[in-house]
Amino acid sequence: MLFFRSEDHVRRWCEARGREVGAVLSLDQAWRLADGWYRNKLRADWRRHTLEETEELLRSIGLVDAFWALR
Amino acid sequence: MSAVSEADLDRTVRLHVYERVVSDGFPPTVAGAARALGITEADAEASYRRLAAGKVIVLVPGGREILMANPFAARPTDFLVRANGRQWYGNCAWDALGILSALGADGSVTTACADCADPLEVTVRGGVPQGKAVLHIAVPAHHWWVDIVFT
Numbered sequence: 199m200l201f202f203r204s205e206d207h208v209r210r211w212c213e214a215r216g217r218e219v220g221a222v223l224s225l226d227q228a229w230r231l232a233d234g235w236y237r238n239k240l241r242a243d244w245r246r247h248t249l250e251e252t253e254e255l256l257r258s259i260g261l262v263d264a265f266w267a268l269r
Numbered sequence: 270m271s272a273v274s275e276a277d278l279d280r281t282v283r284l285h286v287y288e289r290v291v292s293d294g295f296p297p298t299v300a301g302a303a304r305a306l307g308i309t310e311a312d313a314e315a316s317y318r319r320l321a322a323g324k325v326i327v328l329v330p331g332g333r334e335i336l337m338a339n340p341f342a343a344r345p346t347d348f349l350v351r352a353n354g355r356q357w358y359g360n361c362a363w364d365a366l367g368i369l370s371a372l373g374a375d376g377s378v379t380t381a382c383a384d385c386a387d388p389l390e391v392t393v394r395g396g397v398p399q400g401k402a403v404l405h406i407a408v409p410a411h412h413w414w415v416d417i418v419f420t
Contacts, residue, residue, distance in 0.1 A: 199361040199362045199363045199364075199404060199405070199406050200361070200383035200404070200405055201348075201362045201380050201381070201382055201383065201389050201391070201402045201403070201404055202384055202402065202403050202404075202405055203379075203385065203387060203389065203401060203402065203403075204368075204401075204403060205403055207382055207383075207384035207385060208384070208403065208405045209370075210304050210384050210403075211383055211384040212405075217407065218353040218372040218408050219405070220362055220405060220407040220408060220409070220410075221405070221406045222403050222404070222405050223389060223404040224403060225400055225402050225403065225404070226398060226400075227404075228362065228363065228366055228398070228403075228404040229366050229370075229398040230341070230415050231363065231395070232363050232364070232366035232367040232369075232370050233366070233367075234372075234410045235363070235367055236339075236340050236364075236368070236370045236371045237292060237370050237371065237373075238371075239287070239339070239340065239367070240291065240371050240372070242280075242284060246324075246363045254408070255340040259392065261361070262407030264409070265409045265410060266279065267407075267409075267410060267411055268329065268410055268411055269411065
C-alpha cells in the first residue's frame with residue numbers, strides 16, 4: 199500500500215509494471231480506513247475486528263465495490 | 270502453563286511490546302521483553318509466536334524477533350511518522366496513517382511518491398489529513414483478508 203502524488207502517477211506506475219490498477223483512495227478515505235482500523239490498537243482492551251465490523255467500516259467509507267468484498 | 274495463564278501472559282507481552290514501540294520507536298527483542306517482564310526468554314519467545322499466530326504481530330521470517338507490530342515497523346521504512354517529538358516507521362502507507370490514529374496525535378508522514386520519488390508529506394491535525402497524495406491498494410480485499418484483516 200503505497201502513496202502517490204495523484205491517480206495519474208498510480209496509472210503510470212502500474213503500466214510500467216504490467217499491472218492492473220487496484221483501488222485508489224483519496225487521502226481522506228485512506229485516513230478514515232486507517233483510523234477505523236488502528237484507533238484502538240494501543241488500548242489494553244484492544245481486540246480484533248470481526249468480519250462484520252470490517253465490512254461496516256469499509257461501507258462507511260464508501261468502499262463497496264467488488265474490490266472490497268470480503269466474502 | 271495453563272491456557273488461561275498463557276492468555277494473561279500474551280496480553281501482558283502485547284501491551285509491553287506496544288509500550289516499548291511507542292516509547293523507543295521499535296519493539297523489544299525477545300531478550301529485552303523477557304528481562305523487562307521478569308520471564309524466561311523461552312516464555313517470551315513462545316508468547317511472541319502465539320501473538321504472531323494470532324496475527325497480532327509479524328515475526329522475522331525464520332526468526333523469533335518482531336518484524337511488524339502493526340501498524341509499527343521494527344526497522345526503518347519509506348514511511349516515517351513524526352508526532353509528539355518522536356518518530357516511528359510504518360509498514361506501508363496505510364499503517365503510517367494508522368500510527369497517528371493509534372497515538373491519537375497530530376503528526377506527519379514523510380514519504381515519497383512510489384512512481385516519481387518526489388517527496389510527499391501528509392499531516393494530520395485534529396483528525397483531519399492534509400497533503401497532496403492518494404493511496405493505492407493493489408490486491409483486492411478478499412485476497413488480503415486472511416493476512417491482515419485482524420491486524
